[in-house]
Amino acid sequence: xxxxxxxxxxxxxxxxxxxxxxxxxxxxxxxxxxxxxxxxxxxxxxxxxxxxxxxxxxxxxxxxxxxxxxxxxxxxxxxxxxxxxxxxxxxxxxxxxxxxxxxxxxxxxxxxxxxxxxxxx
Amino acid sequence: xxxxxxxxxxxxxxxxxxxxxxxxxxxxxxxxxxxxxxxxxxxxxxxxxxxxxxxxxxxxxxxxxxxxxxxxxxxxxxxxxxxxxxxxxxxxxxxxxxxxxxxxxxxxxxxxxxxxxxxxx
Numbered sequence: 240x241x242x243x244x245x246x247x248x249x250x251x252x253x254x255x256x257x258x259x260x261x262x263x264x265x266x267x268x269x270x271x272x273x274x275x276x277x278x279x280x281x282x283x284x285x286x287x288x289x290x291x292x293x294x295x296x297x298x299x300x301x302x303x304x305x306x307x308x309x310x311x312x313x314x315x316x317x318x319x320x321x322x323x324x325x326x327x328x329x330x331x332x333x334x335x336x337x338x339x340x341x342x343x344x345x346x347x348x349x350x351x352x353x354x355x356x357x358x359x360x
Numbered sequence: 361x362x363x364x365x366x367x368x369x370x371x372x373x374x375x376x377x378x379x380x381x382x383x384x385x386x387x388x389x390x391x392x393x394x395x396x397x398x399x400x401x402x403x404x405x406x407x408x409x410x411x412x413x414x415x416x417x418x419x420x421x422x423x424x425x426x427x428x429x430x431x432x433x434x435x436x437x438x439x440x441x442x443x444x445x446x447x448x449x450x451x452x453x454x455x456x457x458x459x460x461x462x463x464x465x466x467x468x469x470x471x472x473x474x475x476x477x478x479x480x481x
Contacts, residue, residue, distance in 0.1 A: 244438070248431035251421060259419050266408050266415070267428070267480075273405045274432070275439055277398065278450055282443035284394045287387050294387070298380050300372060307388070310369035311395070317365070318396055322403035328460060329399055335456055339449060359388075 246271060284336070285343065291359040292344040302344070304359060308337075311360065336360060367392060405457070406464065412480040413465045423465070425480060429458075432481065457481060 247264050295302070312330055319329035337360030344359075368385050416423070433451055440450035458481030465480075 244435040245431055248427050250425050250427035252427075255419070255421060259415065259421075262415060263412065263421075266411050270405060270408050270412075271432075271435070273401055273408070274436065274454070276401055277405075277453070278436060278439045278445060279443045280394055280397055280401070281450075281453065282440070282445035284391060284398075285445065287391045287394070290387050291384065291391075294380065294383060298376070300376060300380075300384075304371050306369050306371035306373075310366055311392075314365040314392070315395065315399060318399045319403070322400045324399060324403035324406065329402075331460075332398070332402065332456075333395070335453075339452075 281336075285340070288340045288359060289343065289347070292340075292347045295359065296347060302341075302359075308360065333360065402457075406461070409461045409480060410464065410468070413461075413468045416480065417468060423462075423480075429481065454481065 246268055247260075249260070249263075251260060251263070294300070311333060315329040315333050316326040319326040340360050367389060368381075370381070370384075372381060372384070415421070432454060436450040436454050437447040440447040461481045
């Protein structure tokens with residue numbers, strides 16, 4: 240990736256005590272590492288949902304799978320409680336991702352001669 | 361976490377060729393593993409932004425840091441290109457997370473006698 244990222248980029252520079260800034264930069268370094276992990280995981284997730292989209296298109300399976308989606312949401316709630324994340328946020332997050340998956344699947348379907356897009360979050 | 365999750369939960373059961381379902385379940389197993397990783401990473405990320413919120417409140421630092429945010433967005437675009445993820449999606453994702461961070465920081469600020477909430481995505 241581009242190497243011109245400045246991990247200390249901040250509008251606070253020069254206005255704030257150096258020791259406080261150092262603590263802020265240290266925490267931000269961890270946030271940056273997590274963000275890189277999230278981006279790579281999301282990219283991998285979309286590769287798998289792309290495969291689901293192709294499989295469904297090939298076998299004329301229906302776009303949505305309510306039984307699957309209900310199980311996913313219940314599982315994410317349980318995982319979130321374990322991880323000390325708000326379960327409502329975990330569900331909002333899954334909904335956000337599934338909306339993107341549906342957008343991708345619509346694109347697959349359009350490329351596949353106008354048939355309905357399969358959605359599988 | 362709860363162990364009553366059924367990774368084969370599906371409204372397709374009984375309506376679809378077993379071999380096709382087996383392929384679908386295999387892909388979904390990978391999606392489920394990625395989702396668990398995402399939930400734990402997000403929980404960890406919110407712990408760090410919580411620390412940023414507390415640091416900013418303690419030192420009366422401004423809620424937003426436009427210099428930081430611009431650098432984060434440019435970096436996420438570069439990471440997304442490397443990971444083969446749409447850069448626009450990576451940016452939408454960061455915006456989604458930051459909105460949640462701001463919500464958390466508002467809650468910290470309200471608990472902290474009604475001062476403005478520090479935001480640091």
